[in-house]
Amino acid sequence: MTTPGLEDLLPLARAMTASLSAEDRTRRLVELVHRALPADAVALLRLEGDALVPAAARGLSADVFGRRFPRAAHPRLDIICASRAPTRFPADSPLPDPYDGLVIDESVRLGGHVHSCLGCPLTVEGELVGVLTADALVPGAFDGLDDVFLEHLAALAGASLRTNDLIEALQRRADQQGVVVQDLVRDALQRRESSLVGQSEAMARLRHEIGLVGASGFPVLVTGETGTGKELVVRTLHARSPRADQALVYVNCAALPESVVESELFGHARGAFTGADRERLGKFRVADGASLFLDEIGELPLPVQPKLLRALQDGEIQSVGADHPIHVDVRVFAATNRDLEAEVRAGRFRSDLLHRLDVCRIAVPPLRDRAGDVPVLAGHFADVARVRLGTGPVRFAPEAQDRLVGGDWPGNVRELENVIARGVLRAAARVEPGAPVIVEAGDLDVRGPSGGAGIDGAAAGGVSVPIGGAHGGPGDADRRVAGRDGPRGTAGHTVASSDVPRAAPGEPPLASLPLRDAVREYQRRRVRETVRAHGGNWAAAARALGMGRANLHHLAKRLGLKG
Numbered sequence: 001m002t003t004p005g006l007e008d009l010l011p012l013a014r015a016m017t018a019s020l021s022a023e024d025r026t027r028r029l030v031e032l033v034h035r036a037l038p039a040d041a042v043a044l045l046r047l048e049g050d051a052l053v054p055a056a057a058r059g060l061s062a063d064v065f066g067r068r069f070p071r072a073a074h075p076r077l078d079i080i081c082a083s084r085a086p087t088r089f090p091a092d093s094p095l096p097d098p099y100d101g102l103v104i105d106e107s108v109r110l111g112g113h114v115h116s117c118l119g120c121p122l123t124v125e126g127e128l129v130g131v132l133t134a135d136a137l138v139p140g141a142f143d144g145l146d147d148v149f150l151e152h153l154a155a156l157a158g159a160s161l162r163t164n165d166l167i168e169a170l171q172r173r174a175d176q177q178g179v180v181v182q183d184l185v186r187d188a189l190q191r192r193e194s195s196l197v198g199q200s201e202a203m204a205r206l207r208h209e210i211g212l213v214g215a216s217g218f219p220v221l222v223t224g225e226t227g228t229g230k231e232l233v234v235r236t237l238h239a240r241s242p243r244a245d246q247a248l249v250y251v252n253c254a255a256l257p258e259s260v261v262e263s264e265l266f267g268h269a270r271g272a273f274t275g276a277d278r279e280r281l282g283k284f285r286v287a288d289g290a291s292l293f294l295d296e297i298g299e300l301p302l303p304v305q306p307k308l309l310r311a312l313q314d315g316e317i318q319s320v321g322a323d324h325p326i327h328v329d330v331r332v333f334a335a336t337n338r339d340l341e342a343e344v345r346a347g348r349f350r351s352d353l354l355h356r357l358d359v360c361r362i363a364v365p366p367l368r369d370r371a372g373d374v375p376v377l378a379g380h381f382a383d384v385a386r387v388r389l390g391t392g393p394v395r396f397a398p399e400a401q402d403r404l405v406g407g408d409w410p411g412n413v414r415e416l417e418n419v420i421a422r423g424v425l426r427a428a429a430r431v432e433p434g435a436p437v438i439v440e441a442g443d444l445d446v447r448g449p450s451g452g453a454g455i456d457g458a459a460a461g462g463v464s465v466p467i468g469g470a471h472g473g474p475g476d477a478d479r480r481v482a483g484r485d486g487p488r489g490t491a492g493h494t495v496a497s498s499d500v501p502r503a504a505p506g507e508p509p510l511a512s513l514p515l516r517d518a519v520r521e522y523q524r525r526r527v528r529e530t531v532r533a534h535g536g537n538w539a540a541a542a543r544a545l546g547m548g549r550a551n552l553h554h555l556a557k558r559l560g561l562k563g
Contacts, residue, residue, distance in 0.1 A: 272321025
């Protein structure tokens with residue numbers, strides 16, 4: 001390959017002025033740099049706080065886009081950031097390379113090392129905005145490059161990165177009608193150690209809808225299957241809203257017994273009932289001037305729904321025991337994994353309340369509809385697990401990546417996160433502390449056609465997790481870990497195949513029902529048989545099921561077991 005010269009910079013300058021989106025412009029820039037340099041991989045990383053985040057890359061595994069590279073954890077990147085000029089690292093440098101095992105090359109197995117590393121700091125008006133890195137598998141690949149060429153290249157890349165940031169900031173300003181959104185979304189997501197990770201068309205549409213709806217001020221109903229990230233979407237909507245500097249008050253409607261839900265939402269006056277020795281504001285008054293998130297809105301008891309309708313329609317609430325209504329200014333977000341239209345037809349949800357909530361609806365896509373995001377999410381969750389466990393860098397063997405992509409993921413993103421966390425834990429037990437962790441296919445208990453584990457127990461909200469090897473002796477039995485969204489009121493209960501209640505005459509087998517209906521039918525039969533086994537004693541049945549008596553009565557009403 002001929003040594004690149006200043007004439008190779010002309011396409012880069014033209015790319016900066018092309019009528020492209022910021023994302024396409026960044027991708028074009030990296031492609032041109034990859035073509036101009038004798039590199040196997042090129043990456044453009046944006047500086048966000050003390051970490052570098054990939055903006056575009058060529059020649060690296062797709063899971064790199066789910067990772068963050070803190071400067072403190074990657075000495076080579078830290079040296080590049082601190083330098084004023086391009087930095088070349090010798091092939092025998094003892095410093096770990098952040099891209100070891102991530103460079104795509106058929107001749108290199110996972111764990112192979114990068115032998116040539118070049119980095120340029122990207123500065124604009126003296127401010128560091130990111131870095132441009134180039135890596136090669138051949139030692140000395142960058143020795144013949146001219147420093148002046150590299151400095152011009154870095155200047156163009158830095159200007160392009162800053163231009164993209166300015167364009168995006170202007171677009172956000174217009175979308176938010178003058179409200180500048182800076183790092184609120186990212187900060188909220190980092191506190192939950194998650195983010196709206198993904199590059200698929202489905203995720204692009206979701207982000208577009210969030211940006212459009214978030215700024216509107218309207219109520220929003222977020223729907224989607226269990227584990228898709230509905231709460232994360234709501235928090236992102238709030239962070240994109242004009243009320244982002246105010247609180248987002250959270251209420252889990254499914255966790256509230258019917259006896260206290262009205263007081264919890266609307267408050268109560270002192271002396272309103274026995275034990276009310278002081279006034280309680282309620283979540284609507286706490287959220288006055290801010291936003292209220294009603295999670296699991298489909299579980300809200302029917303008697304309370306008219307008061308919620310009044311709050312949405314007129315902005316008025318009335319505390320329990322109070323004489324006069326109070327006006328509040330609250331933006332409501334609601335989320336559910338239930339089919340609310342079906343709940344309306346069944347008489348469990350008011351149609352007028354649904355219409356009030358459903359001003360703007362955002363449907364969060366299941367993971368099976370964006371399978372291309374699995375590698376990106378895997379990289380992100382691998383980084384999360386690395387930080388939690390304090391391991392060395394985490395990489396996936398090719399067979400492990402294939403297994404992840406081929407999974408069914410009925411538990412969606414939450415299931416993927418849990419599978420990867422367990423896989424990293426198992427793989428880390430095989431290596432010394434701080435050494436690179438290679439996750440093999442056998443470390444991943446993936447459910448689905450190519451995963452091999454099947455979906456046994458999915459209707460009960462559980463997943464079979466074989467604990468063996470470094471984490472247990474050869475005689476250890478498989479343990480079933482109850483899912484977070486298993487049958488309500490039975491959290492933590494171990495569900496084995498022998499626990500599944502038998503169908504009564506005329507009742508269909510659970511396996512013949514859709515998953516959601518099977519879960520509901522399982523709950524109904526389990527409650528019915530437990531109450532019968534305890535001679536009709538509901539208190540004893542509640543104790544056997546590991547739940548409160550009031551919650552059991554509430555559940556039985558929803559399941560049609562009580563009037």
